[in-house]
Amino acid sequence: MAPPAISPTGGWIGTTIFVVIFLAALTVFGLRVGQLVTLLAKARREDRTDHLEERIGDFLLVVLGQSGVLRDPIPGLAHFFTFWGFIIIQFGLLNLILGAFNGSLLLIGHDHTFAALLDLFVLFVLVSLIVFAVRRGIVRPRQLSSRLHGPWDGFIILGLIFLVLLTLALVETFGFAASHGEEWSLLGSWFGPSFYGLGTATNVALYRVFWWAHILTVLSFLVYLPGSKHLHLMATPFNVFFRNYGPRGALPLLENLEEREDYGVSKAEQFTWKQLLDGYACTECGRCNTVCPATNTGKPLLPKEIILGVKESLLDRRHEIVGEPNLFQKLPLADVRGNGHEEIQPLVGGVISKEALWACTTCGACMEICPVSIEHVPKIVDMRRSLVMEESDFPPEVTSLFNNIERNGNPWEISNDRRAEWAAGLGVPLMAENPEAEVLYWVGCMGSFDQRNRKVATALVKILKAAGVNFAILGPEESCTGDPARRIGNEYLWQMMAQQNIEVLNSYGFNTAQAETATAQHGHGHNGQTSRARTIITACPHCFNTIKNEYPQLGGHYEVIHHSVFIDRLISEGRLQLPSGFDHRKLTYHDPCYVGRYNGVYDEPRRVLAVLNSNGVTEMRRNRNRSFCCGGGGGRAWMEERIGKRVNQTRVNEALETEAEVLAAACPFCIMMFEDGVKGVEAEERLQVEDIAEIVARALEEAATPSATRAGQ
Amino acid sequence: MKIFVCVKQIPDPNTVESKLDPATKRLVRTGVSLVLDPGDETTIAAAIKLRDSLGNSELTAISMGPASAQEALRRALAMGVDRAILISDPALAGSDVLGTARTLAAALKRENPDLIFCSTESTDGYTGMVPGAIAEFLGLPQLTFAREINVEGTKAVIKRVTQTGYEVVESPLPAVVTIASGSFEAIYPTMKGIMSARKKPFSQLSLSDLGLDPSQVGEAGAREQVLSIGKAEARAAGQIIKDEGNAAEIIADFLQRHQLL
Numbered sequence: 023m024a025p026p027a028i029s030p031t032g033g034w035i036g037t038t039i040f041v042v043i044f045l046a047a048l049t050v051f052g053l054r055v056g057q058l059v060t061l062l063a064k065a066r067r068e069d070r071t072d073h074l075e076e077r078i079g080d081f082l083l084v085v086l087g088q089s090g091v092l093r094d095p096i097p098g099l100a101h102f103f104t105f106w107g108f109i110i111i112q113f114g115l116l117n118l119i120l121g122a123f124n125g126s127l128l129l130i131g132h133d134h135t136f137a138a139l140l141d142l143f144v145l146f147v148l149v150s151l152i153v154f155a156v157r158r159g160i161v162r163p164r165q166l167s168s169r170l171h172g173p174w175d176g177f178i179i180l181g182l183i184f185l186v187l188l189t190l191a192l193v194e195t196f197g198f199a200a201s202h203g204e205e206w207s208l209l210g211s212w213f214g215p216s217f218y219g220l221g222t223a224t225n226v227a228l229y230r231v232f233w234w235a236h237i238l239t240v241l242s243f244l245v246y247l248p249g250s251k252h253l254h255l256m257a258t259p260f261n262v263f264f265r266n267y268g269p270r271g272a273l274p275l276l277e278n279l280e281e282r283e284d285y286g287v288s289k290a291e292q293f294t295w296k297q298l299l300d301g302y303a304c305t306e307c308g309r310c311n312t313v314c315p316a317t318n319t320g321k322p323l324l325p326k327e328i329i330l331g332v333k334e335s336l337l338d339r340r341h342e343i344v345g346e347p348n349l350f351q352k353l354p355l356a357d358v359r360g361n362g363h364e365e366i367q368p369l370v371g372g373v374i375s376k377e378a379l380w381a382c383t384t385c386g387a388c389m390e391i392c393p394v395s396i397e398h399v400p401k402i403v404d405m406r407r408s409l410v411m412e413e414s415d416f417p418p419e420v421t422s423l424f425n426n427i428e429r430n431g432n433p434w435e436i437s438n439d440r441r442a443e444w445a446a447g448l449g450v451p452l453m454a455e456n457p458e459a460e461v462l463y464w465v466g467c468m469g470s471f472d473q474r475n476r477k478v479a480t481a482l483v484k485i486l487k488a489a490g491v492n493f494a495i496l497g498p499e500e501s502c503t504g505d506p507a508r509r510i511g512n513e514y515l516w517q518m519m520a521q522q523n524i525e526v527l528n529s530y531g532f533n534t535a536q537a538e539t540a541t542a543q544h545g546h547g548h549n550g551q552t553s554r555a556r557t558i559i560t561a562c563p564h565c566f567n568t569i570k571n572e573y574p575q576l577g578g579h580y581e582v583i584h585h586s587v588f589i590d591r592l593i594s595e596g597r598l599q600l601p602s603g604f605d606h607r608k609l610t611y612h613d614p615c616y617v618g619r620y621n622g623v624y625d626e627p628r629r630v631l632a633v634l635n636s637n638g639v640t641e642m643r644r645n646r647n648r649s650f651c652c653g654g655g656g657g658r659a660w661m662e663e664r665i666g667k668r669v670n671q672t673r674v675n676e677a678l679e680t681e682a683e684v685l686a687a688a689c690p691f692c693i694m695m696f697e698d699g700v701k702g703v704e705a706e707e708r709l710q711v712e713d714i715a716e717i718v719a720r721a722l723e724e725a726a727t728p729s730a731t732r733a734g735q
Numbered sequence: 736m737k738i739f740v741c742v743k744q745i746p747d748p749n750t751v752e753s754k755l756d757p758a759t760k761r762l763v764r765t766g767v768s769l770v771l772d773p774g775d776e777t778t779i780a781a782a783i784k785l786r787d788s789l790g791n792s793e794l795t796a797i798s799m800g801p802a803s804a805q806e807a808l809r810r811a812l813a814m815g816v817d818r819a820i821l822i823s824d825p826a827l828a829g830s831d832v833l834g835t836a837r838t839l840a841a842a843l844k845r846e847n848p849d850l851i852f853c854s855t856e857s858t859d860g861y862t863g864m865v866p867g868a869i870a871e872f873l874g875l876p877q878l879t880f881a882r883e884i885n886v887e888g889t890k891a892v893i894k895r896v897t898q899t900g901y902e903v904v905e906s907p908l909p910a911v912v913t914i915a916s917g918s919f920e921a922i923y924p925t926m927k928g929i930m931s932a933r934k935k936p937f938s939q940l941s942l943s944d945l946g947l948d949p950s951q952v953g954e955a956g957a958r959e960q961v962l963s964i965g966k967a968e969a970r971a972a973g974q975i976i977k978d979e980g981n982a983a984e985i986i987a988d989f990l991q992r993h994q995l996l
Contacts, residue, residue: 279926280930282926285926410923411925411926412925412926412927413925414922414923414924414925414928416923418920421920421921421923424923425923426749429747429749429750429768429770430747430749430750430768435749435750436750437750437751437768514926514929
């Protein structure tokens with residue numbers, strides 16, 4: 023605690039004034055943050071304390087290591103230095119503050135190494151600021167615009183940071199000059215000696231002026247921060263720590279449907295605290311907008327505006343939520359927004375348009391790219407839930423979908439009794455006929471009824487037979503999994519369908535939770551076959567995802583495998599013998615959202631296709647976790663696309679850019695959307711849409727009749 | 736105002752292939768998926784819209800049918816109807832238009848309705864005669880094919896669909912109104928609707944409650960009789976003309992033969 027060479031306040035009067043201003047700023051800051059925290063405390067509860075060890079590890083990586091923002095290297099690197107510069111400058115600040123009390127920081131207060139490091143970071147941050155300013159002011163990527171905080175917020179922040187740096191540099195310069203080097207700093211040693219000529223008294227005076235300027239800038243920043251986008255600086259570390267560690271493909275369960283008062287979210291405070299924290303954590307970088315299939319095709323949905331809309335609506339309603347009259351209302355300085363009596367718009371249909379909510383395909387690209395773990399899709403579905411279950415307000419074409427799923431167990435006006443008709447003559451047993459089957463092939467509605475996808479189902483049967491898999495289908499006992507209903511917002515219908523299907527699956531002993539209990543009770547089971555958890559395979563990623571990740575919410579635990587993974591396994595186990603490189607057509611593969619992003623299956627389908635195709639797999643510009651949705655998810659396949667460009671055609675054009683002749687997919691919805699998209703861009707002659715199962719089945723035929731004409735020749 | 740809407744549970748027209756029982760010559764209604772007539776769903780929507788615009792009004796759905804018809808009425812309640820009445824009696828089995836209308840009219844009479852909504856016709860039987868017969872039994876005027884309906888003072892005013900547009904027709908209240916199909920959008924029930932439907936008033940009436948004699952209704956009181964049923968002639972396959980340079984000529988000849996050119 024050695025005293026500084028020069029007292030920055032010049033005595034107790036200055037120090038007292040400083041203490042008063044400092045405490046006042048801290049109080050205003052504390053009250054503003056208190057208001058924001060109170061809003062979270064009033065929100066719904068949600069437990070985010072599972073997976074504690076992983077949380078700590080990821081926190082270190084994403085917050086301290088800045089791994090999220092670094093995925094976009096230029097602004098990422100600039101952010102990395104700003105972040106660390108900010109932390110190191112805090113110590114410098116503390117040192118300057120202690121100076122007012124004739125003290126300094128222990129160990130580093132007069133340490134030249136620290137002083138040098140501090141100034142190096144001042145320079146790094148300065149360079150970063152230039153990068154940010156060029157990006158924001160000259161490059162101006164569209165995603166940076168902010169409706170909530172206006173066009174100036176970003177520049178105000180940059181300006182404040184610049185002032186912090188400038189005043190710090192001046193403090194150091196004149197501190198060095200006034201003390202003739204005793205108050206050492208790197209910048210001071212560069213610029214200080216030039217000012218020796220002013221005389222010590224002037225230099226001391228200038229040192230004090232800039233000390234005050236520095237302190238006042240920092241304190242204004244502190245007071246400004248809670249009401250600006252820079253709130254992320256405090257909220258993001260928490261948001262990263264409390265991110266979702268459950269299955270990514272699972273939407274949150276709406277509990278107690280029978281006794282609830284509300285169904286979904288129509289007011290901001292109906293979100294959980296974590297969903298609201300997302301709004302505080304949003305840095306408004308707009309990466310989500312750059313990848314969103316709706317935004318990219320001119321729909322009124324911008325994922326960033328959903329997050330900021332929720333935040334805006336929360337702040338609009340802050341007094342109602344906290345309860346009136348409240349401290350923040352009486353004390354405008356304590357209020358993050360000041361007490362304007364603006365007209366409050368409703369959250370849904372006001373701040374956020376219904377069209378925006380209906381445009382979402384739930385593809386999850388926004389959540390994948392977000393550097394701070396914001397959860398966009400659950401919010402959109404929460405608001406859809408309110409529209410569907412509370413207002414009965416949804417695109418009219420969805421009514422028949424709901425009625426058909428409820429009455430017929432499939433999305434169409436077809437009796438579910440006809441569910442196994444596609445398999446007539448293929449020798450496919452029903453589970454009822456072959457209850458000991460090792461594998462249940464869950465066909466799904468598309469495979470069962472849609473003409474195009476029946477071909478995929480038939481191809482998969484061929485594969486299963488060739489590999490000698492003991493399998494069966496459920497036929498009329500199978501119903502729609504409820505996936506489209508859930509993603510459109512009809513949680514009630516999803517739960518109804520899920521319970522029905524869980525009952526059927528459990529009756530055939532597929533529930534792994536039950537199988538374990540049975541094994542525990544009966545030792546190893548009578549022949550080891552019945553006690554073993556059995557496998558469900560499906561060619562539909564939507565069925566796959568909801569059975570695997572969402573049925574456990576209602577007690578249905580199953581071993582579910584997507585057919586692309588199962589086929590890969592059959593090949594690696596040597597159960598399928600395929601001619602390698604039989605297909606000579608140039609091929610590209612589209613990652614369906616619900617196998618790729620939501621379930622991390624990227625390599626298996628590529629491995630299968632790479633074996634079969636002599637050219638391997640040609641990648642599209644956006645691939646793997648950056649894959650661009652076909653436009654069919656989130657119930658969009660059942661809605662009209664009335665606004666903007668077509669999502670499916672956009673993706674088909676990307677496939678055409680690779681000059682591929684085959685667009686391979688692994689999802690019946692993708693196939694349906696792409697068949698339509700190929701026709702839409704009149705590329706039927708150039709591009710075939712094929713499921714991975716169809717390509718494998720053709721390879722099998724090839725293997726059986728080597729003299730047959732080779733595909734593509 | 737006391738508003739009523741007559742509804743019916745029918746085999747799901749979207750998925751159930753209609754079958755006729757050769758012995759009774761009637762539509763098979765057992766062992767198939769039964770739903771609230773989709774036509775009635777839109778009629779209910781019309782009635783709800785009017786109730787909500789009038790204020791201080793009660794909407795009751797009324798149906799004649801077996802116990803299973805409760806489900807159809809529950810759906811109506813979930814959609815927003817306030818109260819339901821089911822007339823169910825073994826003696827009602829086999830009712831024709833006359834028996835059905837007589838029964839519904841007897842139940843409606845007890846309630847002193849101001850306005851009775853019906854669909855133009857049911858989606859299974861398609862006779863389209865029950866609404867008229869109800870009006871006759873109750874001695875009320877009937878307004879038909881409404882695509883819009885309003886109450887002005889003591890009058891019902893409708894826009895009646897015609898081939899070229901619509902007519903504005905009015906009648907004193909009480910009255911029977913039939914709704915033109917496709918004029919209203921069915922209401923998909925909200926959760927609040929589904930949950931409250933379980934608690935809304937639901938009454939079940941038998942013939943004796945209505946003071947009707949079993950001989951007046953059902954098989955016994957039927958005045959129409961189905962004599963025979965038969966298959967409609969299958970449509971003959973069309974003629975496919977493959978263009979070998981003279982397709983236009985063949986088509987022109989064909990049209991000329993049928994005096995279409």
